[in-house]
Amino acid sequence: MKKKLLMKKLRLYVITDRTLKPEIESVKAALEGGATAIQLRIKNASTKEMFEIGKKIRELTEECNALYVVNDRLDVALATEADGVHLGSNDLPVSVAKRIAPDLIVGASTNNLEAALKAEADGADYLGVGSVFPTSTKRDAKVIGLENFKNIKRSVRIPVIAIGGIDHGNVLEVLKAGADGIAVISAVMAAEDVRDATAKFRKILDSFFGNNSY
Amino acid sequence: MKKKLLMKKLRLYVITDRTLKPEIESVKAALEGGATAIQLRIKNASTKEMFEIGKKIRELTEECNALYVVNDRLDVALATEADGVHLGSNDLPVSVAKRIAPDLIVGASTNNLEAALKAEADGADYLGVGSVFPTSTKRDAKVIGLENFKNIKRSVRIPVIAIGGIDHGNVLEVLKAGADGIAVISAVMAAEDVRDATAKFRKILDSFFGNNSY
Numbered sequence: 001m002k003k004k005l006l007m008k009k010l011r012l013y014v015i016t017d018r019t020l021k022p023e024i025e026s027v028k029a030a031l032e033g034g035a036t037a038i039q040l041r042i043k044n045a046s047t048k049e050m051f052e053i054g055k056k057i058r059e060l061t062e063e064c065n066a067l068y069v070v071n072d073r074l075d076v077a078l079a080t081e082a083d084g085v086h087l088g089s090n091d092l093p094v095s096v097a098k099r100i101a102p103d104l105i106v107g108a109s110t111n112n113l114e115a116a117l118k119a120e121a122d123g124a125d126y127l128g129v130g131s132v133f134p135t136s137t138k139r140d141a142k143v144i145g146l147e148n149f150k151n152i153k154r155s156v157r158i159p160v161i162a163i164g165g166i167d168h169g170n171v172l173e174v175l176k177a178g179a180d181g182i183a184v185i186s187a188v189m190a191a192e193d194v195r196d197a198t199a200k201f202r203k204i205l206d207s208f209f210g211n212n213s214y
Numbered sequence: 215m216k217k218k219l220l221m222k223k224l225r226l227y228v229i230t231d232r233t234l235k236p237e238i239e240s241v242k243a244a245l246e247g248g249a250t251a252i253q254l255r256i257k258n259a260s261t262k263e264m265f266e267i268g269k270k271i272r273e274l275t276e277e278c279n280a281l282y283v284v285n286d287r288l289d290v291a292l293a294t295e296a297d298g299v300h301l302g303s304n305d306l307p308v309s310v311a312k313r314i315a316p317d318l319i320v321g322a323s324t325n326n327l328e329a330a331l332k333a334e335a336d337g338a339d340y341l342g343v344g345s346v347f348p349t350s351t352k353r354d355a356k357v358i359g360l361e362n363f364k365n366i367k368r369s370v371r372i373p374v375i376a377i378g379g380i381d382h383g384n385v386l387e388v389l390k391a392g393a394d395g396i397a398v399i400s401a402v403m404a405a406e407d408v409r410d411a412t413a414k415f416r417k418i419l420d421s422f423f424g425n426n427s428y
Binding site for chain 1: 287293310
Protein backbone atom coordinates (compact mmCIF):
# COMPACT_ATOMS: atom_id res chain seq x y z
CA MET A 1 0.00 0.00 0.00
CA LYS A 2 1.31 3.42 -0.93
CA LYS A 3 2.22 5.68 1.97
CA LYS A 4 -0.36 8.31 1.04
CA LEU A 5 -3.18 5.77 0.92
CA LEU A 6 -2.01 4.13 4.15
CA MET A 7 -2.00 7.54 5.82
CA LYS A 8 -5.61 8.13 4.83
CA LYS A 9 -6.62 4.68 6.00
CA LEU A 10 -5.07 5.39 9.40
CA ARG A 11 -7.11 8.53 10.04
CA LEU A 12 -9.79 7.04 12.23
CA TYR A 13 -8.37 3.93 13.81
CA VAL A 14 -10.74 2.21 16.20
CA ILE A 15 -9.49 -0.46 18.61
CA THR A 16 -11.71 -3.20 20.04
CA ASP A 17 -12.07 -3.71 23.78
CA ARG A 18 -14.22 -6.62 24.93
CA THR A 19 -14.32 -5.28 28.47
CA LEU A 20 -16.39 -2.41 27.00
CA LYS A 21 -18.24 -3.96 24.01
CA PRO A 22 -18.32 -7.29 22.15
CA GLU A 23 -16.03 -7.15 19.11
CA ILE A 24 -18.27 -7.94 16.14
CA GLU A 25 -21.15 -5.72 17.10
CA SER A 26 -18.94 -2.76 18.03
CA VAL A 27 -16.83 -3.08 14.89
CA LYS A 28 -19.97 -3.05 12.75
CA ALA A 29 -21.11 0.13 14.45
CA ALA A 30 -17.70 1.78 14.22
CA LEU A 31 -17.52 1.03 10.48
CA GLU A 32 -21.01 2.42 9.98
CA GLY A 33 -19.83 5.53 11.79
CA GLY A 34 -16.90 5.92 9.40
CA ALA A 35 -13.90 4.20 11.00
CA THR A 36 -11.13 3.89 8.41
CA ALA A 37 -9.21 1.21 10.32
CA ILE A 38 -10.07 -1.45 12.88
CA GLN A 39 -7.58 -3.00 15.26
CA LEU A 40 -8.60 -6.32 16.78
CA ARG A 41 -7.16 -6.35 20.26
CA ILE A 42 -8.08 -9.35 22.40
CA LYS A 43 -6.35 -10.71 25.46
CA ASN A 44 -7.35 -13.83 27.37
CA ALA A 45 -9.12 -15.61 24.57
CA SER A 46 -8.18 -18.81 22.79
CA THR A 47 -6.46 -18.55 19.42
CA LYS A 48 -9.48 -20.26 17.92
CA GLU A 49 -11.79 -17.55 19.23
CA MET A 50 -9.46 -14.81 17.97
CA PHE A 51 -9.42 -16.56 14.59
CA GLU A 52 -13.20 -16.76 14.38
CA ILE A 53 -13.68 -13.13 15.37
CA GLY A 54 -10.85 -12.02 13.10
CA LYS A 55 -12.38 -13.72 10.07
CA LYS A 56 -15.62 -11.86 10.68
CA ILE A 57 -13.82 -8.53 11.09
CA ARG A 58 -11.93 -9.22 7.87
CA GLU A 59 -15.29 -9.52 6.06
CA LEU A 60 -16.76 -6.43 7.68
CA THR A 61 -13.73 -4.24 6.98
CA GLU A 62 -13.49 -5.48 3.41
CA GLU A 63 -17.10 -4.45 2.77
CA CYS A 64 -16.24 -0.92 3.96
CA ASN A 65 -12.81 -0.78 2.36
CA ALA A 66 -11.35 -0.25 5.83
CA LEU A 67 -7.98 -1.40 7.12
CA TYR A 68 -7.92 -4.43 9.42
CA VAL A 69 -5.02 -4.80 11.83
CA VAL A 70 -4.44 -7.36 14.59
CA ASN A 71 -2.81 -6.38 17.87
CA ASP A 72 0.21 -8.44 18.93
CA ARG A 73 -0.75 -11.74 17.27
CA LEU A 74 1.00 -12.15 13.94
CA ASP A 75 -0.42 -15.69 13.70
CA VAL A 76 -3.99 -14.40 13.91
CA ALA A 77 -3.17 -11.62 11.45
CA LEU A 78 -1.85 -14.13 8.90
CA ALA A 79 -4.61 -16.65 9.54
CA THR A 80 -7.39 -14.10 9.06
CA GLU A 81 -5.70 -12.32 6.14
CA ALA A 82 -5.41 -9.04 7.97
CA ASP A 83 -3.81 -6.02 6.35
CA GLY A 84 -1.44 -5.60 9.24
CA VAL A 85 -0.23 -6.37 12.71
CA HIS A 86 0.34 -3.86 15.49
CA LEU A 87 3.23 -4.51 17.86
CA GLY A 88 3.87 -3.11 21.31
CA SER A 89 7.00 -3.35 23.38
CA ASN A 90 5.92 -6.72 24.84
CA ASP A 91 5.22 -8.26 21.45
CA LEU A 92 7.46 -9.62 18.68
CA PRO A 93 10.18 -7.26 17.46
CA VAL A 94 9.20 -5.25 14.35
CA SER A 95 12.15 -6.63 12.38
CA VAL A 96 11.11 -10.24 13.09
CA ALA A 97 7.51 -9.58 12.04
CA LYS A 98 8.75 -7.96 8.83
CA ARG A 99 10.95 -10.97 8.08
CA ILE A 100 8.10 -13.45 8.63
CA ALA A 101 5.42 -11.43 6.90
CA PRO A 102 6.99 -8.93 4.48
CA ASP A 103 3.61 -8.14 2.91
CA LEU A 104 1.88 -7.13 6.14
CA ILE A 105 1.65 -3.55 7.32
CA VAL A 106 3.51 -3.48 10.63
CA GLY A 107 2.64 -0.80 13.16
CA ALA A 108 4.54 -0.12 16.35
CA SER A 109 3.57 1.53 19.62
CA THR A 110 6.12 3.98 20.94
CA ASN A 111 6.16 6.57 23.67
CA ASN A 112 9.59 8.10 23.09
CA LEU A 113 11.77 9.38 20.26
CA GLU A 114 14.46 6.71 20.55
CA ALA A 115 11.94 3.86 20.24
CA ALA A 116 10.20 5.66 17.37
CA LEU A 117 13.42 6.02 15.39
CA LYS A 118 14.32 2.39 16.06
CA ALA A 119 10.87 1.16 14.97
CA GLU A 120 11.15 3.18 11.76
CA ALA A 121 14.66 1.83 11.10
CA ASP A 122 13.43 -1.72 11.77
CA GLY A 123 10.84 -1.35 9.06
CA ALA A 124 7.65 -0.24 10.81
CA ASP A 125 5.09 1.14 8.38
CA TYR A 126 3.43 3.46 10.87
CA LEU A 127 3.66 4.43 14.51
CA GLY A 128 1.09 4.68 17.27
CA VAL A 129 2.42 7.36 19.61
CA GLY A 130 1.11 8.17 23.06
CA SER A 131 -0.46 8.41 25.45
CA VAL A 132 -0.99 11.96 24.34
CA PHE A 133 -3.47 12.43 27.20
CA PRO A 134 -4.26 10.44 30.36
CA THR A 135 -6.44 7.45 29.53
CA SER A 136 -8.74 5.16 31.44
CA THR A 137 -7.94 2.19 29.14
CA LYS A 138 -4.32 1.94 30.22
CA ARG A 139 -4.03 3.63 33.57
CA ASP A 140 -0.33 2.81 33.82
CA ALA A 141 0.48 4.24 30.38
CA LYS A 142 3.07 6.98 30.27
CA VAL A 143 1.46 10.32 29.33
CA ILE A 144 3.81 12.09 26.93
CA GLY A 145 1.75 15.16 26.06
CA LEU A 146 1.39 16.99 22.75
CA GLU A 147 4.87 18.54 22.70
CA ASN A 148 6.60 15.15 22.81
CA PHE A 149 4.14 13.88 20.27
CA LYS A 150 5.00 16.73 17.89
CA ASN A 151 8.68 16.08 18.35
CA ILE A 152 8.33 12.41 17.45
CA LYS A 153 6.03 13.15 14.53
CA ARG A 154 8.47 15.54 12.91
CA SER A 155 11.41 13.17 13.45
CA VAL A 156 10.09 10.27 11.36
CA ARG A 157 8.93 9.84 7.77
CA ILE A 158 6.29 7.14 8.32
CA PRO A 159 2.68 8.00 9.27
CA VAL A 160 2.11 8.68 12.96
CA ILE A 161 -1.20 8.24 14.70
CA ALA A 162 -1.88 9.61 18.15
CA ILE A 163 -3.32 7.43 20.88
CA GLY A 164 -4.37 7.82 24.49
CA GLY A 165 -7.24 9.75 25.98
CA ILE A 166 -8.38 11.32 22.71
CA ASP A 167 -12.01 12.47 22.80
CA HIS A 168 -14.28 14.75 20.78
CA GLY A 169 -13.15 17.71 22.85
CA ASN A 170 -9.39 17.40 22.38
CA VAL A 171 -9.06 15.72 18.98
CA LEU A 172 -8.50 18.98 17.14
CA GLU A 173 -5.46 19.75 19.32
CA VAL A 174 -4.02 16.39 18.32
CA LEU A 175 -4.60 17.03 14.63
CA LYS A 176 -3.03 20.47 14.93
CA ALA A 177 -0.02 18.79 16.54
CA GLY A 178 0.48 16.97 13.25
CA ALA A 179 -1.14 13.56 13.79
CA ASP A 180 -1.88 11.71 10.55
CA GLY A 181 -4.69 9.97 12.34
CA ILE A 182 -6.12 9.11 15.73
CA ALA A 183 -6.52 5.79 17.52
CA VAL A 184 -9.43 5.56 19.91
CA ILE A 185 -10.70 2.95 22.30
CA SER A 186 -12.87 4.21 25.13
CA ALA A 187 -14.10 7.40 23.41
CA VAL A 188 -15.87 5.05 21.01
CA MET A 189 -16.17 1.72 22.81
CA ALA A 190 -17.42 3.14 26.09
CA ALA A 191 -19.95 5.37 24.30
CA GLU A 192 -23.61 4.47 24.50
CA ASP A 193 -23.81 4.68 20.71
CA VAL A 194 -20.59 3.49 19.07
CA ARG A 195 -21.74 4.52 15.62
CA ASP A 196 -22.56 8.07 16.63
CA ALA A 197 -19.38 8.47 18.66
CA THR A 198 -17.36 7.33 15.64
CA ALA A 199 -19.30 9.51 13.21
CA LYS A 200 -18.64 12.54 15.37
CA PHE A 201 -14.89 11.90 15.14
CA ARG A 202 -15.16 11.32 11.42
CA LYS A 203 -16.86 14.65 10.91
CA ILE A 204 -14.09 16.49 12.75
CA LEU A 205 -11.42 14.61 10.77
CA ASP A 206 -13.13 15.26 7.45
CA SER A 207 -13.43 18.95 8.12
CA PHE A 208 -9.77 19.13 9.24
CA PHE A 209 -8.23 17.13 6.38
CA GLY A 210 -10.82 18.02 3.77
CA ASN A 211 -13.21 15.31 2.80
CA ASN A 212 -11.21 13.86 -0.07
CA SER A 213 -12.19 10.28 -0.60
CA TYR A 214 -10.64 7.71 1.75
CA MET B 215 11.58 -34.20 7.19
CA LYS B 216 11.01 -37.79 6.13
CA LYS B 217 8.29 -39.65 8.02
CA LYS B 218 10.71 -42.24 9.40
CA LEU B 219 13.06 -39.59 10.79
CA LEU B 220 10.14 -37.57 12.20
CA MET B 221 8.86 -40.70 13.90
CA LYS B 222 12.20 -41.23 15.63
CA LYS B 223 12.39 -37.59 16.65
CA LEU B 224 8.97 -37.88 18.26
CA ARG B 225 9.91 -40.77 20.53
CA LEU B 226 10.58 -38.84 23.70
CA TYR B 227 8.66 -35.62 23.48
CA VAL B 228 8.97 -33.43 26.56
CA ILE B 229 6.59 -30.52 27.14
CA THR B 230 7.49 -27.49 29.25
CA ASP B 231 5.33 -26.43 32.18
CA ARG B 232 6.34 -23.28 34.02
CA THR B 233 4.04 -24.06 36.91
CA LEU B 234 6.41 -27.00 37.58
CA LYS B 235 9.83 -25.80 36.36
CA PRO B 236 11.32 -22.79 34.55
CA GLU B 237 11.56 -23.49 30.82
CA ILE B 238 15.23 -23.02 29.95
CA GLU B 239 16.66 -24.92 32.89
CA SER B 240 14.22 -27.82 32.55
CA VAL B 241 14.69 -28.08 28.78
CA LYS B 242 18.47 -28.24 29.25
CA ALA B 243 18.04 -31.07 31.75
CA ALA B 244 15.54 -32.93 29.57
CA LEU B 245 17.87 -32.73 26.57
CA GLU B 246 20.77 -33.99 28.68
CA GLY B 247 18.53 -36.86 29.70
CA GLY B 248 17.86 -37.75 26.08
CA ALA B 249 14.65 -35.99 25.06
CA THR B 250 14.26 -36.21 21.27
CA ALA B 251 11.71 -33.40 21.04
CA ILE B 252 10.83 -30.35 23.12
CA GLN B 253 7.49 -28.61 23.04
CA LEU B 254 7.44 -25.04 24.35
CA ARG B 255 4.08 -24.59 25.99
CA ILE B 256 3.52 -21.25 27.73
CA LYS B 257 0.30 -19.58 28.68
CA ASN B 258 -0.04 -16.17 30.30
CA ALA B 259 3.23 -14.71 29.13
CA SER B 260 3.86 -11.86 26.73
CA THR B 261 4.76 -12.71 23.15
CA LYS B 262 8.11 -11.06 23.77
CA GLU B 263 8.85 -13.43 26.63
CA MET B 264 7.77 -16.45 24.56
CA PHE B 265 10.04 -15.22 21.77
CA GLU B 266 13.05 -14.83 24.05
CA ILE B 267 12.57 -18.26 25.64
CA GLY B 268 11.85 -19.85 22.27
CA LYS B 269 15.07 -18.53 20.76
CA LYS B 270 17.03 -20.08 23.60
CA ILE B 271 15.22 -23.41 23.22
CA ARG B 272 15.94 -23.30 19.49
CA GLU B 273 19.66 -23.08 20.29
CA LEU B 274 19.56 -25.82 22.91
CA THR B 275 17.60 -28.26 20.73
CA GLU B 276 19.84 -27.55 17.74
CA GLU B 277 22.91 -28.46 19.76
CA CYS B 278 21.30 -31.82 20.61
CA ASN B 279 19.75 -32.40 17.20
CA ALA B 280 16.34 -32.50 18.90
CA LEU B 281 13.03 -31.36 17.49
CA TYR B 282 11.63 -28.02 18.73
CA VAL B 283 7.89 -27.46 18.55
CA VAL B 284 5.79 -24.57 19.86
CA ASN B 285 2.36 -25.15 21.36
CA ASP B 286 -0.50 -23.12 19.89
CA ARG B 287 1.49 -20.07 18.79
CA LEU B 288 2.37 -20.22 15.12
CA ASP B 289 3.79 -16.69 15.34
CA VAL B 290 6.27 -17.73 18.03
CA ALA B 291 7.12 -20.88 16.07
CA LEU B 292 7.93 -18.85 12.95
CA ALA B 293 9.73 -16.10 14.87
CA THR B 294 11.99 -18.56 16.70
CA GLU B 295 12.54 -20.82 13.69
CA ALA B 296 10.94 -23.82 15.34
CA ASP B 297 10.63 -27.12 13.51
CA GLY B 298 6.94 -27.25 14.18
CA VAL B 299 3.79 -26.06 15.86
CA HIS B 300 1.40 -28.15 17.90
CA LEU B 301 -2.30 -27.33 17.69
CA GLY B 302 -5.11 -28.23 20.03
CA SER B 303 -8.81 -27.87 19.48
CA ASN B 304 -8.77 -24.28 20.78
CA ASP B 305 -5.94 -23.21 18.50
CA LEU B 306 -5.74 -22.39 14.79
CA PRO B 307 -7.14 -25.05 12.43
CA VAL B 308 -4.48 -27.42 11.06
CA SER B 309 -5.33 -26.51 7.46
CA VAL B 310 -4.82 -22.80 8.15
CA ALA B 311 -1.45 -23.39 9.83
CA LYS B 312 -0.37 -25.53 6.86
CA ARG B 313 -1.37 -22.79 4.44
CA ILE B 314 0.55 -20.10 6.33
CA ALA B 315 3.61 -22.21 7.09
CA PRO B 316 3.86 -25.12 4.64
CA ASP B 317 7.39 -25.94 5.80
CA LEU B 318 6.53 -26.37 9.47
CA ILE B 319 5.73 -29.72 11.03
CA VAL B 320 2.17 -29.42 12.28
CA GLY B 321 1.03 -31.65 15.12
CA ALA B 322 -2.54 -31.96 16.33
CA SER B 323 -4.03 -33.05 19.64
CA THR B 324 -6.96 -35.41 19.31
CA ASN B 325 -8.92 -37.59 21.68
CA ASN B 326 -11.21 -39.38 19.22
CA LEU B 327 -11.08 -41.15 15.89
CA GLU B 328 -13.14 -38.63 13.95
CA ALA B 329 -10.89 -35.73 14.95
CA ALA B 330 -7.80 -37.83 14.23
CA LEU B 331 -8.95 -38.64 10.70
CA LYS B 332 -9.87 -35.00 10.10
CA ALA B 333 -6.48 -33.77 11.35
CA GLU B 334 -4.71 -36.23 9.07
CA ALA B 335 -6.85 -35.20 6.10
CA ASP B 336 -6.17 -31.53 6.89
CA GLY B 337 -2.45 -32.14 6.63
CA ALA B 338 -1.26 -32.81 10.18
CA ASP B 339 2.21 -34.39 10.24
CA TYR B 340 1.69 -36.23 13.51
CA LEU B 341 -0.92 -36.66 16.21
CA GLY B 342 -0.78 -36.38 19.98
CA VAL B 343 -3.47 -38.74 21.23
CA GLY B 344 -4.80 -38.97 24.77
CA SER B 345 -5.20 -38.77 27.60
CA VAL B 346 -4.25 -42.43 27.63
CA PHE B 347 -4.27 -42.32 31.46
CA PRO B 348 -5.65 -39.86 34.01
CA THR B 349 -3.28 -36.90 34.39
CA SER B 350 -2.67 -34.25 36.97
CA THR B 351 -1.62 -31.70 34.30
CA LYS B 352 -5.04 -31.47 32.70
CA ARG B 353 -7.56 -32.67 35.26
CA ASP B 354 -10.45 -32.01 32.89
CA ALA B 355 -8.90 -33.98 30.01
CA LYS B 356 -10.94 -36.87 28.65
CA VAL B 357 -9.28 -40.20 29.50
CA ILE B 358 -9.57 -42.43 26.43
CA GLY B 359 -7.61 -45.48 27.59
CA LEU B 360 -5.27 -47.75 25.64
CA GLU B 361 -7.97 -49.48 23.54
CA ASN B 362 -9.17 -46.22 22.01
CA PHE B 363 -5.56 -45.17 21.56
CA LYS B 364 -4.82 -48.39 19.63
CA ASN B 365 -7.87 -47.88 17.46
CA ILE B 366 -6.81 -44.35 16.49
CA LYS B 367 -3.20 -45.39 15.93
CA ARG B 368 -4.11 -48.14 13.49
CA SER B 369 -6.56 -45.87 11.62
CA VAL B 370 -4.04 -43.23 10.51
CA ARG B 371 -0.79 -43.27 8.56
CA ILE B 372 0.98 -40.39 10.29
CA PRO B 373 3.04 -40.91 13.47
CA VAL B 374 1.03 -41.00 16.69
CA ILE B 375 2.41 -40.13 20.09
CA ALA B 376 0.60 -40.95 23.28
CA ILE B 377 0.03 -38.32 25.94
CA GLY B 378 -1.56 -38.13 29.37
CA GLY B 379 -0.48 -39.67 32.63
CA ILE B 380 2.43 -41.62 31.19
CA ASP B 381 5.04 -42.55 33.78
CA HIS B 382 7.96 -44.95 34.12
CA GLY B 383 5.59 -47.64 35.32
CA ASN B 384 3.08 -47.60 32.47
CA VAL B 385 5.15 -46.44 29.48
CA LEU B 386 5.75 -49.99 28.23
CA GLU B 387 1.99 -50.60 27.96
CA VAL B 388 1.74 -47.50 25.79
CA LEU B 389 4.55 -48.64 23.52
CA LYS B 390 3.00 -52.08 23.22
CA ALA B 391 -0.25 -50.34 22.20
CA GLY B 392 1.61 -49.04 19.17
CA ALA B 393 2.69 -45.52 20.13
CA ASP B 394 5.45 -44.10 17.95
CA GLY B 395 6.50 -41.98 20.88
CA ILE B 396 5.40 -40.57 24.19
CA ALA B 397 4.73 -37.02 25.30
CA VAL B 398 5.37 -36.29 28.95
CA ILE B 399 4.91 -33.29 31.18
CA SER B 400 4.62 -34.00 34.88
CA ALA B 401 6.51 -37.33 34.86
CA VAL B 402 9.53 -35.27 33.91
CA MET B 403 8.76 -31.70 34.94
CA ALA B 404 7.50 -32.56 38.41
CA ALA B 405 10.45 -34.88 39.06
CA GLU B 406 13.13 -33.76 41.46
CA ASP B 407 15.74 -34.51 38.81
CA VAL B 408 14.45 -33.74 35.31
CA ARG B 409 17.52 -35.18 33.65
CA ASP B 410 17.28 -38.51 35.47
CA ALA B 411 13.53 -38.81 34.93
CA THR B 412 14.04 -38.21 31.21
CA ALA B 413 16.99 -40.62 31.00
CA LYS B 414 14.91 -43.35 32.61
CA PHE B 415 12.25 -42.94 29.89
CA ARG B 416 14.92 -42.88 27.22
CA LYS B 417 16.38 -46.17 28.46
CA ILE B 418 12.96 -47.85 28.26
CA LEU B 419 12.35 -46.43 24.77
CA ASP B 420 15.78 -47.47 23.53
CA SER B 421 15.35 -51.01 24.76
CA PHE B 422 11.86 -51.22 23.22
CA PHE B 423 12.68 -49.72 19.81
CA GLY B 424 16.29 -50.84 19.68
CA ASN B 425 18.91 -48.18 20.13
CA ASN B 426 19.33 -47.25 16.48
CA SER B 427 20.62 -43.73 16.19
CA TYR B 428 18.06 -40.95 16.55
